[in-house]
Amino acid sequence: MASRAVRRWLPNQHGAWAMLVVPFLAGMFLGGPTAWHALLLLAWLLGYLASYHAQQWLRLRRHSRNPRAARRHALPARVFALALLPPAAALVLHAPWLLLAGACAVPFLGVNYVYAWRNRERALANGIAAVLPACGMLPVALLMGGGDLGDAWRPTLACLLYFAGTVLYVKTMIRERGSAPYRWASTLWHLAAPAAAYALHLPGATVVFFGVCFLRAVWLPTRGAVRAPVIGAVEVVLSLALLGTLVAA
Structure with missing residues (x-):
């Protein structure tokens, strides 16, 4: 109850x-x-x-x-x-x-x-x-x-890159699973994220983090149906990793 x-x-x-x-x-x-x-x-x-x-x-x-x-x-x-x-x-x-x-x-x-x-x-x-x-x-x-405030824009952009990418990625895993346009959009976004992090002079650990996000965005949608709690758990772990990366850097 x-x-x-x-x-x-x-x-x-x-x-x-x-x-x-x-x-x-x-x-x-x-x-x-x-x-x-x-x-x-x-x-x-x-x-x-x-x-x-x-x-x-x-x-x-x-x-x-x-x-x-x-x-x-x-x-x-x-x-x-x-x-x-x-x-x-x-x-x-x-x-x-x-x-x-x-x-x-x-x-x-x-x-x-x-x-x-x-x-x-x-x-x-x-x-x-x-x-x-x-x-x-x-x-x-x-x-x-x-x-x-000048110290905020880079970590804010890193959060935007990750969470906006997550919106696309989760679509490919649940509601738009099997949709080629969403898969391409998610893949291209996650491919651009490490390059953007590097171009914005974010710490190297952040670039590596976005590389990991790219691998999960490309690989996990090919594994067939994945339960929503598993998808959520992966994103929670990655979110905490992003927090640790930004604070440590």
């Missing part, structure tokens, strides 16, 4: 959690951890949860024939939104520039709501729209720790 309640309140999306946490932690460690990071992470995760349930409510209210399907997301959306208010207010009072950072995320969030309203959440553009603000948390967390 308890596990069912947890599943209703917390989305079971391994890739989404990694995308939310890894850029944030990279920015925190690069800028220097502070007590404010704990509050910022709490607000970031609460905002995601509130938005997730609001989008599910919008999608199901329009497309589901079962009125209870949408209603079960209404309470979590309200609870998480209300829980977000105190930490968000404290953070804005401490660092008013966070309002500008939040405003930058609004257009991408709007794209997510439009795709939810259309019941096309799995669209490629919607996935990319979610990746961009998630990776944008790296410079936000770095600045919160007192780091210099």
Whole structure:
């Protein structure tokens, strides 16, 4: 019973959690951890949860024939939104520039709501729209720790290269398995990633990391059907490897 309640309140999306946490932690460690990071992470995760349930409510209210399907997301959306208010207010009072950072995320969030309203959440553009603000948390967390914004753009681009590539790769493993255009797009992206990392003067370990990502993007789709938990576990490991690479470098 308890596990069912947890599943209703917390989305079971391994890739989404990694995308939310890894850029944030990279920015925190690069800028220097502070007590404010704990509050910022709490607000970031609460905002995601509130938005997730609001989008599910919008999608199901329009497309589901079962009125209870949408209603079960209404309470979590309200609870998480209300829980977000105190930490968000404290953070804005401490660092008013966070309002500008939040405003930058609004257009991408709007794209997510439009795709939810259309019941096309799995669209490629919607996935990319979610990746961009998630990776944008790296410079936000770095600045919160007192780091210099000039130090943020390279690791932020590394996160963008990885997580945008993951959107393509996961398509080739699940919903677009067997699709030649998606396979080619994923292969070319992952082939370009190590070259881009080298051209951007990212550390050699990062170039090697993207080489490993290229091998998994080319090899795993040829192994036939792979269970979603296995795909998610591989991405969690790679996400942690990216975090370690960026922080160590």
